[in-house]
Amino acid sequence: MKSTLQKFARPIIAIITIYLVLLLGPIAALDIPVIAASIAKNPSQLLQFLIIGLANGAIIAIIALGYTMVYGIIELINFAHGDVYMIGVFTALTTLSLTGTLKSQDPVRIGIGIVIALVVAVVVGATLNATIERLAYRPLRNAPRLAPLISAIGMSFIVENIGLIWAGQSWLVPSFGTTGGGAQKEFPDLLSRMFVNMNMNPDLLASSGLGLRFTIKDLLVIVLAGVLMIGLRQFVQHTKLGKAMRATAQNRDAAKMLGIDIDWVITATFLIGGGLAGAAGLMAGLYNNNAWWFMGFRAGLQSFTAAVLGGIGNITGAMLGGFLIGLLAAFSDGYLNARWTNAWVFATLVLILLFRPNGLLGEQTGQKA
Amino acid sequence: MxxxxxxxxxxxxxxxxxxxxxxxxxxxxxxxxxxxxxxxxxxxxxxxxxxxxxxxxxxxxxxxxxxxxxxxxxxxxxxxxxxxxxxxxxxxxxxxxxxxxxxxxxxxxxxxxxxxxxxxxxxxxxxxxxxxxxxxxxxxxxxxxxRWTSNIIFALIFVILGLGLNIVVGYAGLLNLGYAAFFAIGAYTTGILSSPQHDIFLNFWLVIWLAAGMAALWGFLLGAPTLPVRGDYLGIVTLGFGEIIPVIFKNLIDVTINEPLTCWIIPGIQRLFGATSTVACINLVSHMDLTAGEKGINPIGRPILFGYEFQSNNTTPWYFLIILIIMLTVFLIQRMYKSRLGRSWMAIREDELASAQMGIDPVKTKLAAFAIGAVFAGFAGAFYAAYIRAIFPSVFDFSASIIILCVVILGGIGNINGVIVGGLVIMTADRLFLPALKDFLKGLLDFTILPALSSNPGLQAAVSQNANPILYRFLLFGLTLVIMMRVRPEGLIPSAQMRAVLHADEEIEAVQNDESKKAKKG
Incomplete structure (x- = not known):
């Protein structure tokens, strides 16, 4: 009797689950028949969302690298990391504005301006992140674990408000019609302008006749993200500092005994993470063409989800997670409803933490979490 | 002296x-x-x-x-x-x-x-x-x-929220970064059950218990899946729930529930065989605006006591109502703190594994903490909804959860008196002090500083634009958290246990110093 019950228990639970999803899913725009019909009607749309998802996922992946490296070394969720990325966006915007690139039509000048903005954004992001570590986390390194986490949340609020004040300064951030620090600011589409002024079509697939849009922006973001990620991976695997980072992540005390300067290694980790966040800020600004003081919160949570999805502490995992979350967000925006995207991302985060807390590529680490 | x-x-x-x-x-x-x-x-x-x-x-x-x-x-x-x-x-x-x-x-x-x-x-x-x-x-x-009473009432709402969160974070040691979700559930239960939104006008004295019950139910439901997760990850999962709940309330504006069997499954199978479906689709709910989205539910019914309806312009009855709720809250929490349940909360906070070995059921204990903690958020939510008369999903976002956490941490984790003081300090600073400071600065600027800067219009504009302390309120919250963690992580009025845990090193050092002094004397 018992065996029969057990035999049927799983299929029955599965059927009930499917029934409930069909019944209640449409409330959250998860209307499977409608979505299936939409995909069948226009399959090339699927490819289009794939492209958008990959490009956004590349940005998320780069931010996720910062989370995963910091968590790998000091087991702290650096809540302020998403906000460092936001500061990166504003740094880039201000640099482009102060160098006169925003109003320029000359493609060479735009190119040089973007490179300068990249350098400035990376330096500012790295410095800010290392400063945050110095001020808010290092004094609490031996405190109970709640203390640095609370401190991180506080730091996140502080950096967000620095962004809010920054966005309100009209001489730093050109307003393009929107005034006040709280409003979303426009980040001009410089890359497209650069290519149009070079007499090139920014849409790479315009002549293919597929009805798809794959612009130079998409390509650039994905390529740059790939380069940064591979570079970071090589750095961590093959340089002396990278080796020291891995050693510190494995066992801080043992690494200290072997003569590794722990403080410098941790600072270097924050510098690299912050630099990557700054670079991601410039890329996101050029790609999504907006800047907002609160954008770091959503981006931070998406990237943290990506880091957890890939297996926190794992660099390859963070990249994979970033692309997956980007795709999830793009498909949710496209086929479900943008209103529900955040809820789906969080739901993913909760589900991963509950069912596979070590992520897709993470190793079994006992009861760490 | x-x-x-x-x-x-x-x-x-x-x-x-x-x-x-x-x-x-x-x-x-x-x-x-x-x-x-x-x-x-x-x-x-x-x-x-x-x-x-x-x-x-x-x-x-x-x-x-x-x-x-x-x-x-x-x-x-x-x-x-x-x-x-x-x-x-x-x-x-x-x-x-x-x-x-x-x-x-x-x-x-x-x-x-x-x-x-x-x-x-x-x-x-x-x-x-x-x-x-x-x-x-x-x-x-x-x-x-x-006219301080209306602001003090706000502070007292956050005192109740802080006391509820204190059960989860302070007593049971479960980090909860999404506590405002239960506040939202309490408020929306009240809103839906006593407003013209659905033409339901239940009595406030009934609704407040329903709101508390609903919050407890959701505390249980959201707490259950988080049981295997600990520490930072628990914080993140609760943060996730805390973000999802307001999103859900924001988006439940066009709810349609079709019965899937008759609407999709049977017609789909029939269509596979080339037949047009003859089954009538059962429509359980169609296009219902449950929560009014970002417009918010408005107006929500007010409490009526012996034929007297509470009015918005007379804050005194509201003040005594919230004082009554706080007294009830404090009484219940004090009783629980000393009970078997309260002691098991503290046991699993100190060492879950050891307390499980001693016969404490961690599952039951943790779920009780989540559900009971949520009850008080339900009370606060019901009062808030009735007092403000209009609720919007944006009120209950992450920053609300953090303000409540701030109340607990600034006041003193695990200490009722501390949380009350923390709530009063933070919310009076936020609702009374900052607006007054803003008016004061505005007066000072308009009358003294700006005329002095008239030679430099750019600087004048920059100063007048940025001299608004309300703009910096979350900056101040952030600073409070960071500085408190460095200077006094146990809060203004700490509980004895927390002080002991957070200052264990210093105490050991002090004892050692004493001993070395004694040794020198000897």
């Missing part, structure tokens, strides 16, 4: 507040600062006769009262004119300052003299004094026309 510093702190703080509010605020601050100073002194003094204690407190109280009045007069005649408000030396100023001074000195001495009583009487006396101040406050407020 060593207590003079306390007196200076209280006097200067109270005096600085009078710059912002002016008028009768000196007297009100004298009452609060006097009682506060008395309580602070009372804890530090040695036992003795009542008269001796009152005498001991006299110089401190005189210093505090003198400083407050001096600063108040300085504010009235030097600082206020710079903001464009000229105050003549009229009867109100004289009366307010004299009464404030008397209140400060008298209350400080009276409270300090309680130290002369034996322990039981001391407690009773303190309770009576606090009760008298709490009961008298709204009437004095109305009499003095300060």
């Amino acid at each position: 060593q207590h003079i510093k306390t007196g200076v702190i209280f006097g200067v703080l109270a005096g600085l507040f009078t710059f912002l509010f002016g008028g009768w605020s000196v007297t009100m601050l004298g009452i609060f600062a006097g009682a506060g100073l008395g309580l602070a002194l009372e804890n530090k003094l040695e036992r003795g006769t009542q008269l001796a204690k009152a005498k001991e407190a006299l110089p401190v109280a005189l210093v505090a009262g003198g400083l407050m009045v001096a600063l108040s007069l300085f504010g009235n005649f030097v600082v206020q004119p710079a903001t464009g408000k000229f105050t003549a030396l009229n009867t109100i100023v004289v009366a307010a300052n004299i009464l404030g001074f008397i209140a400060m000195v008298g209350l400080a001495m009276l409270t300090a003299s309680f130290r002369g009583l034996d322990e039981k009487k001391e407690k009773t006396a303190k309770t009576i004094l606090l009760a008298a101040i709490v009961i008298a406050f709204p009437f004095i407020d109305v009499f003095m026309n300060l």
Whole structure:
């Protein structure tokens, strides 16, 4: 009797689950028949969302690298990391504005301006992140674990408000019609302008006749993200500092005994993470063409989800997670409803933490979490 | 002599507040600062006769009262004119300052003299004094026309929320970064059940229990899946829930539920075989606007007591209602703290594995913490909805959860008195102090600073644009959290356990120092 019950228990639970999803899913725009019909009607749309998802996922992946490296070394969720990325966006915007690139039509000048903005954004992001570590986390390194986490949340609020004040300064951030620090600011589409002024079509697939849009922006973001990620991976695997980072992540005390300067290694980790966040800020600004003081919160949570999805502490995992979350967000925006995207991302985060807390590529680490 | 510093702190703080509010605020601050100073002194003094204690407190109280009045007069005649408000030396100023001074000195001495009583009487006396101040406050407020009560009610809502979160974070040690979700559930339950949104008008006295029950149910449902997760990850999962719930409330504006079997599955199969479906689709709910999205639910019904309907412009009944809820909350939490359940919360906080070995069921204990913690958020939500009469999903986002966490951490994790003080300090700073500071700065800018900068219009614009403290409120919250974690991680009024945990190193060091001193002497 018992065996029969057990035999049927799983299929029955599965059927009930499917029934409930069909019944209640449409409330959250998860209307499977409608979505299936939409995909069948226009399959090339699927490819289009794939492209958008990959490009956004590349940005998320780069931010996720910062989370995963910091968590790998000091087991702290650096809540302020998403906000460092936001500061990166504003740094880039201000640099482009102060160098006169925003109003320029000359493609060479735009190119040089973007490179300068990249350098400035990376330096500012790295410095800010290392400063945050110095001020808010290092004094609490031996405190109970709640203390640095609370401190991180506080730091996140502080950096967000620095962004809010920054966005309100009209001489730093050109307003393009929107005034006040709280409003979303426009980040001009410089890359497209650069290519149009070079007499090139920014849409790479315009002549293919597929009805798809794959612009130079998409390509650039994905390529740059790939380069940064591979570079970071090589750095961590093959340089002396990278080796020291891995050693510190494995066992801080043992690494200290072997003569590794722990403080410098941790600072270097924050510098690299912050630099990557700054670079991601410039890329996101050029790609999504907006800047907002609160954008770091959503981006931070998406990237943290990506880091957890890939297996926190794992660099390859963070990249994979970033692309997956980007795709999830793009498909949710496209086929479900943008209103529900955040809820789906969080739901993913909760589900991963509950069912596979070590992520897709993470190793079994006992009861760490 | 060593207590003079306390007196200076209280006097200067109270005096600085009078710059912002002016008028009768000196007297009100004298009452609060006097009682506060008395309580602070009372804890530090040695036992003795009542008269001796009152005498001991006299110089401190005189210093505090003198400083407050001096600063108040300085504010009235030097600082206020710079903001464009000229105050003549009229009867109100004289009366307010004299009464404030008397209140400060008298209350400080009276409270300090309680130290002369034996322990039981001391407690009773303190309770009576606090009760008298709490009961008298709204009437004095109305009499003095300060209109602080509505802000204090807000502070008290957050006190309840802090007390509820304290069960989860402080007692059971489960980090919860999404507590505002339960606040939202309480508020929306009230909103949906007593508003024209669905033409349901239930009585507030019933709805508040339904809201608490609903919050408890969701505390249980959201708590259950988080049981295997610990520490930081628990914080993130709860943060996720805390973000999803307001999103759901924001988006439930067009709810349609089709019965899937008759609407999709059977017609789909029939279509596979080439037939047009003849099954009638069962439509369970169609296009229902459940929560009104970002427009919010409005207006929500108000409580009616013996035929008297609570009004928005008369805050006194609301004040006593929330005081009643707080008393109930404190009573329940104190009873629970001492009960078997409360002790098991603390046991799993200290060591889950060991307490499980001792026969405590961690699953039951944790779920009880989540559900009971959520109950108080439900109370607060119901009161909030009825008091404000309109609720919007944006009120319950991450920052609300963090403010509640701030209340618990600033006040003192795991300590009821601490959380009450934390809630009052943070919310009065947020709702009373910052707006007053904004008005004060605006006056100062318009009248004194901007004309001085008229030669430089760019700087003038930049200054006037950025001199708005309301803009920086979350910056201040962030700073509070970071600074508290560095300076006093156990909070203003910590519980004994937390102090012991957070200062274990120092205590060990102190003991070692003592021992080494003894060794040297020997």
